[in-house]
Amino acid sequence: MTALAIANAMKGEDDGAFHDAWYATATRYITRAKEAERRGKKDTARYHYLRATVYAGVSHRPLYGKPVGPRLVKAFNTHLVDGPGQGAPLIDDGLTLIPDWERVTRPVVDAVAARPDVDPDRIVLQGWSLGGYLALRAASGEPRLAAVVADPPVWSMLSNLPLARLKAPTTLQTFTAADGAGDHQEQQNRALAETVILDWIDDTLS
Known part of the structure; x- marks a missing residue:
């Protein structure tokens, strides 16, 4: 079903009509599933x-800003x-990016799980863009997460990157990090071989 067809099915122009049209489409796909x-x-x-x-996610349009949609208030603690x-x-x-995101997530889960309005067995971590990679990395070291939403799921930051084609050696060296590897290809091979995300996915799904 196209977005235009969903828009034509809206019975109004407010957020409620927007939600109902998109969620009705989601419900049809749930039935089929x-x-x-x-x-x-x-x-x-x-x-x-x-x-x-996808359709259910789009239905909750007013995620950021005020006023917050009443359906979101009832559905989630965010x-x-x-x-x-x-x-x-x-x-x-001045805190720069680190790869071991489980170190970041662990104290967050500690704080969230201690709240009286949170079920500690139903904590979900969602990451968007680069956060899709970081969320998976975090889950590999935080067993208290009930689920992970990775949007998009990135297994490895290096596996699909054409390292040999990068023209700026300083950029490449910064990206791959000086971990003792002898050259760029060795750095890539080591990063791919040591990624904990693939190991975690394999252990979880097997």
Whole structure:
């Protein structure tokens, strides 16, 4: 179903009509997914669940700013975090990006799990863009997370990067970090071989 068709199905122009039209589409895909799952068609079910997730996510348009949509207030407790290399920690404190994001996530989970309005068994970590990679890395070292939403999921920062084509050696050296490897290719091979994310995914899904 196209976005234009969903827009034409809206019964008004307010946020409520926007939500209802998009979520109705999500519900239809959920129904299809459950039917496919009942028939043992896992790939088809996965496809429909993915589509449903996209439509349901879009339905909650007023995520940032005020007023906050009442559906979001009832549905989630949301804790937004700026870590090293992001926002105030970078600008105000000079904290640069680190790869081991489990170090950042662990104290956040400590604080969130201690809140009386949070179920510690249902904590979800969501990361967007580079955060999709960092969220997966964080989950590899934080077992208290019930789920991870990686948007998009990036298994490795180096696996799809054409390192040999980068024209600025200083940029390449900064990106790959001086960890004792002899050359750029060795740095890439070591990074790929030692990535904990793939190991964690393999252990979790096997």
